[in-house]
Amino acid sequence: MYKISITDSLIQNAVSLESSQRLLAEKGGMSAEYSTRVARNVNMEKLQSNYLFPEIAAREMKHRKKYPNAKVISLGIGDTTQPIPLNVALSMANFAQALSTPEGYSGYGLEQGNQELRKAVAATMYKDLPVKDTEIFISDGSQSEISRLQLLLGPHVSIAVQDQSFPAYVDSGVIIGQTGDYDHASGRYRNIEYMKCGPENNFFPDLSKTPRTDIIFFCSPNNPTGHASSREQLTQLVEFAQRNGSIIIFDSAYAAFVSDGSPRSIFEIPGARKVAIEVASFSKLAGFTGIRLGWTVVPDELLYSDGFPVQHDFNRIICTCFNGASKVAQAGGLACLSPEGLKAINSVVDYYKENASILIDSFTSLGLDVYGGRNAPYVWVHFPGSKSWDVFNEILEKTHIITVPGSGFGPGGEGFLRVTAFGQRDDILEASRRIKSLL
Amino acid sequence: MYKISITDSLIQNAVSLESSQRLLAEKGGMSAEYSTRVARNVNMEKLQSNYLFPEIAAREMKHRKKYPNAKVISLGIGDTTQPIPLNVALSMANFAQALSTPEGYSGYGLEQGNQELRKAVAATMYKDLPVKDTEIFISDGSQSEISRLQLLLGPHVSIAVQDQSFPAYVDSGVIIGQTGDYDHASGRYRNIEYMKCGPENNFFPDLSKTPRTDIIFFCSPNNPTGHASSREQLTQLVEFAQRNGSIIIFDSAYAAFVSDGSPRSIFEIPGARKVAIEVASFSKLAGFTGIRLGWTVVPDELLYSDGFPVQHDFNRIICTCFNGASKVAQAGGLACLSPEGLKAINSVVDYYKENASILIDSFTSLGLDVYGGRNAPYVWVHFPGSKSWDVFNEILEKTHIITVPGSGFGPGGEGFLRVTAFGQRDDILEASRRIKSLL
Structure with a gap:
């Protein structure tokens, strides 16, 4: 219930x-x-x-x-479907139960997050990188954190986003006042640099033609395209930011899905510590979408133009506009990073990747060009010459499958559909049969 | 650990x-x-x-x-110390454990919060009032919520705060851009209306001399003074807002401590639904400071000057800048509102109120004027003619007790100390002995 x-x-x-x-x-x-x-x-x-x-x-x-009798299959919103590992669940359960005892009770935690968890994130997620636990801030997930970063940056910075991208970057930028009005003709807000990404440029913007902005929101593996930027691409991005004195806000929510050696963190790229913030999440890593937990890395070396450390202002934001993630969720996060937890969460990620393979094959069998899905839980299907919403409607009408029209992620997504690989295997197989029947 | x-x-x-x-x-x-x-x-x-x-x-x-050997007693920050009720802890534990099973797992929740919890808040906390479950938004606590309300309101509104008040209203107003610079001479930010509250006006501002602002932050029972505004005072406040077309943001974090019949909700006052938002919390109600859960009421009838419903924009903020409170915390909140839960949390509140009585007696025995503590977990002690920080230092030096200097809550708090009643009874009794020894 x-x-x-x-x-x-x-x-x-x-x-x-x-x-x-x-x-x-x-x-x-x-x-x-x-x-x-x-x-x-x-x-x-x-x-x-x-x-x-x-x-x-x-x-x-x-x-x-x-169609009241149709079995609708949702491959729309990217929501996890598989149970979390038992050791993670028990860790939260034990922590919660202990709150009813004098020994187990505690009140406010650190706004920045439990120190043991910060250390565990540094040790497991950044083990060969110089990321310190004191540079890691535990959050209640990426969506809240992006808005807190916007509070940090304020209305006077200029921003760039990948076109296509997760709507929260643009929408939070509008809310904080960084943008102009919406232009209905172009489907864009004024004063945002939309960096076109598509098959024609291997889903990486042509930086030689990209104007400087203060802030660059960059998501890899990308939501919605499922493309993981290569080491070479991200090196270009960091160098571009260095030349321009820009700050990259790197969203690595889907890092756990990378399997081809592409960087899972922007801090794998030399020089990134001077130009980048990384926003990460337990949501897709460990099925924590409803539990709410993530982290953000703000390196010591990241400085504003006057030399003031960005981390100091971010710490102030965290202490004023946030009061820490739930301690119960943090207990679960810590269990995820144990050897047992890591093994279990990786096997769930593999399950979703197998789903993605099935979906890639299904759409490929229709003769369509299919992107993503190999390093990400999203498959990005091209319907050249068609309108996304028309394809969405047609697929819904013929197969009772919900997808997401690519145009919802920016004008560059027109003609594409995003299909999520999160789902029960039976549903994915049934969806596959229905998709193939479109042939 | x-x-x-x-x-x-x-x-x-x-x-x-x-x-x-x-x-x-x-x-x-x-x-x-x-x-x-x-x-x-x-x-x-x-x-x-x-x-x-x-x-x-x-x-x-x-x-x-x-003093490495001194036993320091902290009556500083208002942090809960008593275990949460067993039924509440078990409810969270069971929910968390079930997340490891196919039947018990679920992903994203409603951004606005679990519907059953919203209904339970309406039914128990607003039982004789016309507050609907659809007007209740579940939050991760008041501090985060105040910043989200500032994102909603934006930089162009004028604000008033009680002097003294919880620093988050002012600081979040500065961050969003509603204020001018800080004036060191007065200890105030420019473009904020500081409404002086003290013993001379029964801790309620003289509204006949208060200029209109768009927004009025008002906390009752108040942090830090512990004063619960009377029905007559809050009626004046609502009428003042109506005359001025202002919006009251009413912080009722300490409502559970009211015992003299003063309103626990602004919506007990006729007409408040057209002029008020209420921010509430499980933190002090149920010891959820580390669990992170609260709620906010935005009534249907609250409209901007152009007639647009505030609730609609707030819903957009919640969906864009937040992704719901942790579902585990929400399961705990629901258990708090069961008959068994309510009984248990009320008895913890009574325990803290007994602590407050002990502290009131202790300071009164020194011949000091003592306020608050009867409807709130804070005792507000007057040291006329002294500087708050000097008194803070003196008490720390002589008794090893940490308090909070009143001036930290606004210039009107100069000459006062805030003392928290959250604590173990033994510590409170020991603090009482040390305070009385100052005589």
């Missing part, structure tokens, strides 16, 4: 959105009703309301009404 | 602060070192670096070095 699917969540958001809009429409001039005299935040006004996942949820809801 | 005291946390912050400053000082002109070309956020530059609790931690550290 405590289990709520993400689909319900998204449907609720979609419904809430709809009812707000209806409420506003019904109110008309609103003269009769009491309003405060507080002006709506202009940055919130700029945000486009048809946020990707609620829109998908609304379409799914409509589809389910139309 | 997983247990870390808040003191360690604060010392680490103090040390980190110190080393950053030293690093910066050592660097001097910094010409030889590589810096990015990203300008430091001007809002972060405005923040004063001697943040209250790290400064206290630094002084405590010094004191412990000076």
